[in-house]
Amino acid sequence: MQCLRCRGLLIAIHMRDMGQPPVSGWRCMLCGAITDPGIETNKVNPSLPTQNGARLPGSSPVRFRKARA
Numbered sequence: 119m120q121c122l123r124c125r126g127l128l129i130a131i132h133m134r135d136m137g138q139p140p141v142s143g144w145r146c147m148l149c150g151a152i153t154d155p156g157i158e159t160n161k162v163n164p165s166l167p168t169q170n171g172a173r174l175p176g177s178s179p180v181r182f183r184k185a186r187a
């Protein structure tokens with residue numbers, strides 16, 4: 119299997135995260151790119167961003183006014 123970024127050799131790896139079951143994926147021997155079935159699925163069907171009150175990129179920062187005494 120070849121890396122989509124550099125066409126390097128991909129090797130199978132097992133990734134572990136605390137409290138999560140291990141996930142099988144691939145790591146490129148040349149550029150170090152790591153991918154797994156979940157990453158590939160998200161590339162094909164990206165989910166819409168959730169609204170959480172964070173500023174949008176490029177928007178002006180929020181300015182607070184001092185309370186009048």
Ligand SMILES: [Zn+2]
Binds near residue numbers: 121122124147148151
């Ligand atoms: Zn690569």
